[in-house]
Amino acid sequence: MSLDSPATTTPSILLVEDTASLQMLYSTVLRKGGYGTICASNGQEALQKFAEHRPAVVLLDLMLPDTDGMIVMREMLALQPQTRIIVITANGSVDIAVEATRAGAHDFLVKPLGDIRLISAVANAVAETRLGTADSFEAEDQRDHPSGAIDAAFPGQSEVMAQLLKKISAVACSMAPAFIMGESGTGKELCARTIHLKSNRAAGRFVTFNCSAVPAEMQDAELFGQGDSPAKPGATSIKAGALTRAHRGTLFLENLHDMSPAAQAKLLNFLQHGAITLPNGAEPVKVDARIICAANHDPVDDMRNGKLREDLYYRLFVIPLTVPPLRARGDDVNIIAKTLLVQIADEEGKHFTGLAPETAAAFRAARWPGNIRELINVLRLAVVLHDGPIVTPEMLPPEMQRAGNGPDSAAAQANGQAQTSLADMLGGMTMSEIEELAITAAIRRHNGSVPRAARELDIAPSTIYRKRETWNTGAA
Amino acid sequence: MTTILDSDSLAALLGCGDSTVVAALLEQMMSDFARLHDQGVVLMASLGAQADTDFSALRRLAHEAKGLALTIGAHKLTQICAEAEVLAQKGDRDALSQCWADMIGLCSDARVELAQNRMRV
Numbered sequence A: 001m002s003l004d005s006p007a008t009t010t011p012s013i014l015l016v017e018d019t020a021s022l023q024m025l026y027s028t029v030l031r032k033g034g035y036g037t038i039c040a041s042n043g044q045e046a047l048q049k050f051a052e053h054r055p056a057v058v059l060l061d062l063m064l065p066d067t068d069g070m071i072v073m074r075e076m077l078a079l080q081p082q083t084r085i086i087v088i089t090a091n092g093s094v095d096i097a098v099e100a101t102r103a104g105a106h107d108f109l110v111k112p113l114g115d116i117r118l119i120s121a122v123a124n125a126v127a128e129t130r131l132g133t134a135d136s137f138e139a140e141d142q143r144d145h146p147s148g149a150i151d152a153a154f155p156g157q158s159e160v161m162a163q164l165l166k167k168i169s170a171v172a173c174s175m176a177p178a179f180i181m182g183e184s185g186t187g188k189e190l191c192a193r194t195i196h197l198k199s200n201r202a203a204g205r206f207v208t209f210n211c212s213a214v215p216a217e218m219q220d221a222e223l224f225g226q227g228d229s230p231a232k233p234g235a236t237s238i239k240a241g242a243l244t245r246a247h248r249g250t251l252f253l254e255n256l257h258d259m260s261p262a263a264q265a266k267l268l269n270f271l272q273h274g275a276i277t278l279p280n281g282a283e284p285v286k287v288d289a290r291i292i293c294a295a296n297h298d299p300v301d302d303m304r305n306g307k308l309r310e311d312l313y314y315r316l317f318v319i320p321l322t323v324p325p326l327r328a329r330g331d332d333v334n335i336i337a338k339t340l341l342v343q344i345a346d347e348e349g350k351h352f353t354g355l356a357p358e359t360a361a362a363f364r365a366a367r368w369p370g371n372i373r374e375l376i377n378v379l380r381l382a383v384v385l386h387d388g389p390i391v392t393p394e395m396l397p398p399e400m401q402r403a404g405n406g407p408d409s410a411a412a413q414a415n416g417q418a419q420t421s422l423a424d425m426l427g428g429m430t431m432s433e434i435e436e437l438a439i440t441a442a443i444r445r446h447n448g449s450v451p452r453a454a455r456e457l458d459i460a461p462s463t464i465y466r467k468r469e470t471w472n473t474g475a476a
Numbered sequence B: 001m002t003t004i005l006d007s008d009s010l011a012a013l014l015g016c017g018d019s020t021v022v023a024a025l026l027e028q029m030m031s032d033f034a035r036l037h038d039q040g041v042v043l044m045a046s047l048g049a050q051a052d053t054d055f056s057a058l059r060r061l062a063h064e065a066k067g068l069a070l071t072i073g074a075h076k077l078t079q080i081c082a083e084a085e086v087l088a089q090k091g092d093r094d095a096l097s098q099c100w101a102d103m104i105g106l107c108s109d110a111r112v113e114l115a116q117n118r119m120r121v
Helices: A020-032 A043-053 A069-079 A094-102 A115-131 A147-151 A159-172 A188-198 A216-224 A261-273 A299-304 A310-316 A332-348 A357-365 A371-385 A398-403 A407-425 A431-445 A450-457 A461-475 B007-014 B019-048 B055-072 B075-090 B093-120
Strands: A012-016 A036-040 A057-061 A084-089 A107-110 A138-140 A178-181 A206-210 A250-254 A290-295 A319-322
Touching: A012 A020, A012 A043, A020 A036, A020 A115, A020 B019, A020 B055, A036 A043, A043 A057, A043 A069, A057 A069, A057 A115, A069 A084, A069 A094, A084 A115, A094 A107, A107 A115, A159 A188, A159 A319, A178 A188, A188 A206, A188 A250, A188 A290, A216 A261, A261 A310, A290 A299, A299 A310, A299 A450, A319 A450, A332 A357, A332 A371, A431 A450, A431 A461, A450 A461, B007 B019, B007 B055, B019 B055, B019 B093, B055 B075, B055 B093, B075 B093
Parallel strands: A012 A036, A012 A057, A057 A084, A084 A107, A178 A290, A178 A319, A206 A250, A250 A290
Antiparallel strands: A138 A206
8 A cells, every 4th residue: 555645735745664554654644734745665765756756855764674764864965955854763862863963864853753743843844945944043055055156155356355255265274263243234144155165064064043043041952952861751852953953064153242151151162172962961972063153243342241251252263354344345336236236126027237327436435334235225126116227326215316426425535545645654664564563553543452453454363462472572 | 451552642543533544553553563573573583593693683673663662652562672672782692582572472462452442443
């Protein structure tokens, strides 16, 4: 008898279970939940049906008569990386749960499977495949990212962006934690993704974790995992945390200052030992994840006002990168605007091809406090309310229509003149002297704070300490 | 009569669908337990023959029986299956022989109890 129950409008789940009665039971429960099933009783049949139907979600028993379920899972993920695989097993071992998660399992269920738990696990997995993200505060990248997208990640030709891209390439080769700073909307996450995609971890997951979006009491479980002890009656599942999901990949931590003290202590422990202890108190599990943090303000302030542990700050603030605001990127704003305009017009079913010269001038002169996010809003407004093919100044918000001839434009001119004068003043000095002058001035501006000066200059604090030692030795 | 099935687990099982579905499910479970019992008897014989013991097959069978026992709430059977699984993995022939006899006996009991419930559906 075939237990396959093809879906009508609901997605079909591939159910891999060798015990016929359990296959029948799970299939019945899933049907009640509105899901069709395609059933397989061994690894070979599972792979054959997977290749044939390409299901988005698979329920996979780990112990199969002909092969190990882990091998089947790896083959499925190699064929279709975005598949959500829910592992089911009668072994509630933490080691197995961690191994399965590392191998790419989305969830881990321990028999006996309660109806609600089974349906909710499948519903979550199906929802994620539709959204393309794990949930509101943790998201994974699809691993088959086209390589061309990496280079196109930061369109623009400005010097500041060229320097940033150069730094990103260098940082990608390292394992050291990176700390990305920049105003809201500048593309800090894009910067982190680019580092990940250029690194040798690109085949692994890019997992984001926004501390501000997760309640403090849930951060520990969401970041490090949760689960009951297998010895505990009624134990049914072990959920991997964001850190474990980023094994052999990258964990992108946003708004570290909103991380609870308990989670900060645990993160520090992970950074020191490279291992995490799961909630059931089992042996620590090694996790190989690179950490990249981001903030839109100075983390030193968080450290000073007690929101961020000092020892954690020094562990994470190893390689600083600053994503420049849009107003500092010169003509990049118009290059980006043209790229975005075509995309937005396509989404809105309109035909736009470019910017009028006056619009480009207004864009160049604007302050863009909301950066690229604000630029997107301005373009979308123009596209939605008007017909193309060119964005004219009349399509822009009133304050922006004035910007082309406004005070911002004058300020930009004055700034350019000041830069020319400074360059003249530095004439005759060696690079080493200019460097010492710039660093000393920055330290003075920050009341003697080396980390803050380093951040302003976009270099590591250790660089300043080393240089100061050289200067002192030279003076002696 | 001593019951080996947990009443809550059984109730959940009996409530998983209409009578046709439940009857088919119970029959399939009876069939699975009968198969596990029969395969268990064959494998038990191999425990006496030093060279022919397939510990990997013993482990797989104990594991499968454990999964089924967990689902119907047969706690004692679950425990013995888990023990048999560990002993098979270790290759502890003597301890496994005694444990295995208990396990296949309980598989038979479980099948009988499922059959009684099947008649009530």
